[in-house]
Amino acid sequence: MASDPHLTGEPSRKRAMVTRIVEARLDANPQAQRIPVPGAAIWHCPDFLSAQECTALIRQIDEDPFPSKLYEPDQDPEFRTSATCDLKADAVLPIDDRLSNLLGIPYEYGEGLQGQRYSPGQQFRAHCDYFREGQAHWDAIRAQGGHRTFTAMVYLNEVESGGATFFPLAGIRITPRPGLLIVWNNMVADGRFNYRTLHEGERVTAGTKYVVTKWYREDPWNRAWIAPV
Secondary structure, three states: OOOOOOEEOOOOHHHHHHHHHHHHHHHHOOOOEEOOOOOOOEEEEOOOOOHHHHHHHHHHHHHOOEEOOOOOOOOOOOOEOOEEEEOOHHHHHHHHHHHHHHHOOOHHHEOOOEEEEEOOOOOEEEEOOOOOOOOOOHHHHHHHOOOEEEEEEEEOOOOOEEOOEEEOOOOEEEOOOOOOEEEEEOEOOOOOEEHHHOEEEOOEEEOOEEEEEEEEEOOOOOOOOOOOO
16 A cells, blocks of 8 residues: 555554544534544634633733744744743633543643734744654653644634635635634544644734644653743
8 A cells, every 4th residue: 555645753552542532532522523624633613712711811922922933943034923922821721621621631741821923914834733753852852742642722813814724735724713722633543643734824914813722742741841832
């Protein structure tokens, strides 16, 4: 059988188990609706956050933003131009707990919840959330918790123009709506990583876009070791 060029890494029994458990849990939950796209597992959950929660998170993001960073520096200065905020763990613990319960992934496997703000002209070009082994930073990432398995992202507001999340290989573009959660599996059933999860935060052309993002690791996340994301 020909190999699939969209899959990377080696099969992993541990990651395959995570895929099986989380996908079954999401599919059984009427709040989470699987989006019928080819080659990728993506769900959306409308009204995951209330209007009050969205407003409070936007306020937190505006209080302490810094330029968003990359694990792998890119030569393109326009690759990621948003602002990021490391949200205070005690302030977002109820949301963290709800995300963990929705996916069925223990809290200790999740990175700290982050907020991102995109002003007019800002974007995050197409990328995948899993890591590339063999890079200079891989040993540190592995010690921190290893690969990212699932991604959960919640939009906090409507954007006047632009700012959609585009999965070009899955053929879907998601428009920001307040409280809307999207979740995707960065893997396939055998635990290899799925390049079809390539996605981008399209350029905001008017207004401001706010989101919060949660990445889950294959091993417990080492909160004592902090790196750019």
